[in-house]
Amino acid sequence: MMIQPGMQWHPCACRAPFRAHLAHADVRAARNQRKRLRQRTPRQPTSTACAKRHTRQSGVHCCSSAEDADATAPDQPDPAKNALEGIIRRKYRQIMARVDDMGMEAVETQLSTAVSVDRQGPDFRLTRLIATVREEEGRPTIIAEVRRGHGTSTPGDLAKSAAAAMDAGADTVAICSDAEATPQGLVDLFTVCRAIKQPVVARDWYLHPIQLVDAKEAGAAAVLGITMSVTGRGSSILSQYASALGMEAPVEIVNKQQSDEAEKLGIPFVSVNVGIQLTLGMASIAAQIAAALVQDQPFGNLSMVGVKSMADVTKAAAAGASCIFVADSFFEANAQQLAKHVPADATFDEMRQACLEEVLAVLSQD
Numbered sequence: 537m538m539i540q541p542g543m544q545w546h547p548c549a550c551r552a553p554f555r556a557h558l559a560h561a562d563v564r565a566a567r568n569q570r571k572r573l574r575q576r577t578p579r580q581p582t583s584t585a586c587a588k589r590h591t592r593q594s595g596v597h598c599c600s601s602a603e604d605a606d607a608t609a610p611d612q613p614d615p616a617k618n619a620l621e622g623i624i625r626r627k628y629r630q631i632m633a634r635v636d637d638m639g640m641e642a643v644e645t646q647l648s649t650a651v652s653v654d655r656q657g658p659d660f661r662l663t664r665l666i667a668t669v670r671e672e673e674g675r676p677t678i679i680a681e682v683r684r685g686h687g688t689s690t691p692g693d694l695a696k697s698a699a700a701a702m703d704a705g706a707d708t709v710a711i712c713s714d715a716e717a718t719p720q721g722l723v724d725l726f727t728v729c730r731a732i733k734q735p736v737v738a739r740d741w742y743l744h745p746i747q748l749v750d751a752k753e754a755g756a757a758a759v760l761g762i763t764m765s766v767t768g769r770g771s772s773i774l775s776q777y778a779s780a781l782g783m784e785a786p787v788e789i790v791n792k793q794q795s796d797e798a799e800k801l802g803i804p805f806v807s808v809n810v811g812i813q814l815t816l817g818m819a820s821i822a823a824q825i826a827a828a829l830v831q832d833q834p835f836g837n838l839s840m841v842g843v844k845s846m847a848d849v850t851k852a853a854a855a856g857a858s859c860i861f862v863a864d865s866f867f868e869a870n871a872q873q874l875a876k877h878v879p880a881d882a883t884f885d886e887m888r889q890a891c892l893e894e895v896l897a898v899l900s901q902d
Contacts, residue, residue: 631746651777666838678706736755738751787803
């Protein structure tokens with residue numbers, strides 16, 4: 537069901553597609569387990585068409601060549617794909633447990649109420665920030681990830697780290713609320729949203745609209761964690777429901793096919809993460825592919841690029857990315873090269889600040 541102006545959102549429109557799609561994850565896991573138990577080696581896909589057919593069944597990874605297909609054959613499982621499937625199964629179980637506890641009628645009521653309630657303050661705050669930064673400074677918006685760990689153990693610590701990141705050059709922050717990263721995800725998000733004035737992005741694995749309601753009620757202006765490789769056409773449902781809540785919800789794409797699908801579904805905001813190498817094993821061209829995907833977006837659409845090196849920052853900005861997402865992994869990988877004036881015993885917050893200052897300097901020059 538498409539959300540149109542003047543239409544009332546009905547949560548039943550999203551319930552069946554998500555249950556059906558996510559249930560496939562457990563089915564695929566059981567099927568793969570049976571294959572591994574067999575004492576024979578199945579014939580490997582030897583053509584690009586066969587490889588693509590093989591990987592479409594998994595719903596997580598899309599091979600770009602016959603060699604890639606061989607690398608992800610059943611007797612040589614892809615660790616990244618298996619890890620993602622494990623994460624999605626865990627998340628699905630958590631969501632369904634909550635839905636069962638609440639009852640479907642209560643869930644539907646909460647989804648409908650969240651859309652119909654009168655909201656205070658402007659909607660689409662991240663879009664407004666992106667437009668302001670582009671108009672006043674002529675550069676992409678910098679979104680820095682801040683999460684538990686590295687000496688940050690309480691919501692108050694997280695709020696201090698977020699404020700320090702913004703002082704160093706970030707335009708806003710993304711807070712990870714996944715249960716694997718923090719025992720108090722929504723409390724962390726709520727605390728940071730109250731501590732800083734700029735719109736905060738909630739980062740998690742989003743599979744059901746009820747998660748968007750949680751993020752909105754905690755104070756998030758946008759969510760990051762809708763992945764087309766996982767939710768497929770359901771990505772459009774999540775994107776539309778987020779819009780009904782007045783939130784941005786970038787949908788992650790990894791190739792031209794998904795970019796075209798996002799355009800066909802009318803998804804207005806996409807993200808590209810260079811860190812996952814865009815289904816390619818060659819990191820050297822990942823940034824070029826990301827730039828091409830950004831440039832492929834229709835006029836007026838927004839794009840976010842997750843970077844892993846300073847070269848990625850430069851290429852994303854040159855391609856016209858609306859915003860740059862700088863994850864914790866970026867600070868860990870580039871602190872030594874970028875933070876030349878930071879002492880060896882510097883805290884992670886100090887390394888993050890030094891890296892963000894470098895990112896801001898490069899974007900300001902461009």
